[in-house]
Amino acid sequence: MADAGLLEIFLTATFYIGMFRFMVPITLSALGEIVAEKSGVVNIGLEGMIMLGGLASVFVGYFTANVWLALGAGIGVGAAVGALHAFIAIYLRGDQIVDGVGINLFAYGIGVIVLYLTWGTFANSPIIPLSARVPSIFGVSPFVPFTLVMCALVWYFLEKTTYGLRLRAVGENPEVAEAAGINVYRVRLAATIFGAVLSTLAGAFLGIDWLASYARDISAGRGFIALALVVFSKWNPLILIGGGLLFGFFYDFAISIRSGIVPDQLLGAIPYIATLVIVSGLVGRARPPKASGKPYKRE
């Protein structure tokens, strides 16, 4: 039964819908991180930002039953926490990685606290009202085309426009960029906030689209998978689409072949083993933006 089931999986539409579902949050989050890193700011807090985006959108969606307000809450929390990270990383020249770890821990703690104090549970929030859910069009979430279009737009922006060139210059050599009259701090601020908003939107997708609720482990390592995706796609939004689909495939595959024959624990490890093998094996050495992760001090 096992091998017959294995082949049948690939013939069902649900498998491919599932693949895109898994692809959306990691790709959105990774896309935002590409923009931020291209400008020179690393954000390890993607995981926490996904949680915060999911939490804010589910919370607002639950109480207002309005999908637009819920989405707005997701975007708003992204802008706020992105601005905080940018402020610490750019203006205070703090350690970007340490700050990101703090954001992750804080988001996890706050998520559980809100779950417990609002709904009296440690695990899952109740399902949000239908009117707060992002409606599917022909069974496909609007987040799927949104993600694909955003990847293309960001690629065009980075590679074909003057503003994109400036952003890359800031991430490669901030001193030269500053000398050429570019405001390094402001470019990095904008890029960091943009990146954070895409991550919280990824969280909103999980919260008010896919799951229609908040769970304490809602991001389940997706923020870190997104970090791996950034390296995998060599900071290129077009390669990212392929990478996102590949990772989505592994995730969906691990879930789909659950049949009780292979233990869940071994299947659960598949996406992570695949990530590690792909990132270390197939890619070869990728070169990050030169000044990424390094604080810049104006002369």
Added chain:
Amino acid sequence: MTQQEAEAAKAVAKPSWIPWNSVAESGLAIIMGFLVGGGIIALAGFNPALFYRGLIEGAFGSPRALMDTISYMTPIMLTGLSFAIAARANLFNIGSEGQMYMGVLAAASIGAFVALPEGLHQMVILFVSFLLGGFIAALAGWLKIKRGVHEVVSTIMLNWIGFYLLTYLAIFVLFDPLRAYKTTTILPSATVPFVTSGTSLSYAVVIAIVVCIVCYFLLWRTTLGYNIRAVGLNPTSSEYGGIKVSRTMVTAMFISGGVAALAGALEIMGRFWYVDTEASYVRNLGFDGIAVALVGRNHPLGIIISSFFFAMLKTGGQAVQIYTSEAGRTGIPLEMSLAIQGVIIVFASIPSIIALVKKFTEGRKK
């Protein structure tokens, strides 16, 4: 030589006994963590004063509470030390969690299924733990050098892989035939004895402190330690200075992972004697270490002190949940401590925080 390089050179040359600036920075981060935490508690409709009173009483209120607090120092001291050793080589090992699981695995398997005389039994477990944890950490270091994979990505993936490996083996191999929710209890010869009966405090804490002191000497009194710190401060000049940078990085990761594994092994040997099949007894001990190391300024002796502080948050946090609950209303969840830890880490990430405060106060005087 820029100012930064001058400071770096000074840091390699000699350790200062009480670095007041670091103490002030850590202190400030902790205070800010508590202030923000207090704000969140007030927002949630609780009395922050009640929360902090509960925290103190829960952690120090009775001799037993104090002993529990000290016993909680053991695992986070070691995972903190693990993070710090890698950080000294400028490697960001957030894989202490997965490396810690390797120690749990070694203790739960060798402790329960291999019969050895007491003394030898514990030593074999600790030795194998160190090797296993060191191995998966060194793997991440090796991937960084050979394949350019950032250690944050690889160690996070290894954390999940380690978690699933541990729970898989716990459910299908190490399980207790009579109680399926846990692994087989380890043999008495594999345990670390309790200091007094009725508490969770075992002599494991002594082992942890000794490991910290050994690592202090390793980092500041040996060639290997000098190499690790030099590579961390400036890999390029280290290379020119004749240090094998790649080998030093992998070695630092190996020691870092080994120390994290000791944390997991000692939790099983000195506290639980088995692990539940979901590994919930030990989960997050590795991540807790990051905060401990940052507040302890990545210094083995600073980490001993900061682990006491975070152990207080942990025991106190558990007590607070009961303490703040009223009739019909739930108390502040244990996770509040995690959120506060997060805020403390965010503030600890700002290197010049003391200088900023000085600048601000001087600016106001003028």
